[in-house]
Amino acid sequence: MAPQIQAIELARYRGFRDAQRPELLRLNLVYGENNAGKSALVRVPALLAASRTPGRLGLDLGEPVRRAGFQEVRWRGPLPDDADSDLVLGVGLSDGSAWRWTFRWLNSRAVSTIQRIELSTPDERVDFERVDLAAQDPRDAEYVGPQGPQRLVFDGLIPRTGAGDLMDRHRDGLAGALDGVIWLQATRQAPTREGTSLGAQGVLTGSGEGAAARVASDAKLRSAVSAWFLTHAQCRVDVEFLGTDRQRLVLEPVGAPSYAVPFPDSGEGLQQVFPLVVALEHLRRDGGLLCVEEPESHLHPRLQRGLVALIVDVLRAQPAASVLLETHSEVFLIAALAAAVGALPAAVRLYWVEAGKDGAATIEDVPLDPEGRPTTPRLEQAFDTMGVMRRELIQARRAGAQESRSRGG
Template sequence: MISKIRFKNFKLFKNWQELEIKPITILIGKNNTGKSAILKLPTMISESLKGEIAEPISLNSKVSIGKKYEELFYNKEILADTVDFEISDEKEKLSISIKGNNRGDNIEIKSYILNDEDIKVNQSDLKGFKHSKIKSLKLVFDYIDAFREFPKEGYITDINGKIDTIGISGLNAFKLLAQYRKENNPLISTISKWFESNFEGWKIEIKEIAASIEGFDFVLSNQKIKNINILNTGSGIRQVLPLIVRSYMPVEDETLIIIEEPESHLHPAAHGNLAQRFVESFLENASKKYLIETHSKNFILRLQALIADPKVNFSNKDVAVYYVDYIEDEQASILERLELDEFGEFTKWPEEIFNESYRELLLLKQNQSDRDDSIN
């Protein structure tokens, strides 16, 4: 699987940036700095390496990277500059430079260097980025959006066919659970036990609708309350269920599971448990790797605690945390790696990240002091 991506003049990133993919790779930063562009970058490269598209990059993928090719270029300078990528795994490295055509409405390959060999190619020689000389470069992914959906009726009837991704909306999680129920797969019990342990005793159950219909309801139960349809529960469980199903779901190939804001709609107390589940998922099966964008301090803190825990076979070498920042003076974003030591401590931490509580506390104290002065 691809282990490193370098890029230049891509979206908000003017200068060379590097993303190393670890078992757990985290993106943090303020809004509108380019985190989503980086989160989607591996999906774009994966599609280009499959060899299924005529153009270098497709704008018609399920994970949208833009409506026009100019949107891929820094400052939309499709006629003035190139967008450059270096993609590597343990065996191969591909360096590719892409330029706009004369009209600026399409793109073409300017240079193509594979393992230090400058290969003269026309786009007709390629399918996407795929060349016959490429042997190992590939990336299998499952991209899950921040806004996960659930069956509008609260049940599933269409459960046929192989399911190998949870999908952008997360709906495949419900189909997969229905398949597990039909097959008496023990993962149903495993997933339910996770919810029972982490959501105050609530268990997930999948029940047949009726003997005459091949369909399944998704309900929650605890020791006192039985069979509440998932539609009638809080958003938290519905939003996190696709992520937990994905974490237990078997994989045939090394897979990068890309998740946008896993903590969406969850109480902060549950964020750490979610981070721990992803780490456990990797420890159970090293073929699963995670690329996660998060705004949760508790999520990061749990990762730090797991690194420090001598009883857990998880170290700072298994994690990469990146801070995405927009530099006003340069009118461009950067991707800065925040190093962790063996005790889970960051060797450097940006002052502006996760210090909102401290600022609000200072404001509270100042306002309390002002009120006291006005009374006296």
């Protein structure tokens, strides 16, 4: 089994000016106000996982960053005069290794490059720093490492064999950890009305595209996904054939097996949750890290609770799996706290992301005590809005009643 991602490192990335290193447990929930940096954090593993194009050095700025340019991804606010402006990303893995990449913008070539790559383990450490910044092609770069000058070749972020014994021993572990990353954005794509070609396997993307083809072609996966829908939405997931070469997924309400509803005609909540249920069942089978934005999208609290139950069940069944969620849901918070003292003891972590007055975001760990209670009031304050609104409603009712009595008197 490949190593798991157990820490994320970032600096001068998006709204995170200062170095941050959140550590991950099995179930990790990220809370915060809008535009604080939650999604940027959750997308880091997906960005690294996508940046492995053979022969192409550096970051692949695709869907996880909305195809932004490097200058848009790097921190754009002011820095102290002596502060480093390079973008830094990294991961810590369960095999004890920690990888860190420093990315620099080359104004002369209008491209970014890997300025520095570092790998450390509990017993060893190695780093390479680029020295020929004026090279005509940023991929044709010379680095200085433990043995002096050396030309490195990268497949995205991963150095090819020949970068030294330590990196050669750990590069497959890094590749395996990144292979296990699944990312789903907040707006997800449901199975289409037109369906998919017979035999299509599908690749699960950030939008959820590919989930339908996987379920249609895999009876075991379809049975697992259908079981969740049957329990929580009172309908089965089945395949409907469209001619001789296409098929699509439909929902069959319980008690009406002859009545099938194409997914686009079902409720928005069921459409949005479908790729997530598929991703969780994939996680149950293969392990890895699932990163999800707003899993509660369009879901009634009852189905939110059912979704959390599935997440906890998957994590209990698959020790090589972990989940990183960005959410505004109080249902998820309560369920996570319950899991911390029940099904997942010492395996739940809460984070609060906040942007300061200067625009720089920070990631604050919200520790839990042995009974699963947050030891700081941060999340209690975050969900105080409903309490404030209830008090305002009570005051408005009292004022209205007083006014009515005054007029009647």
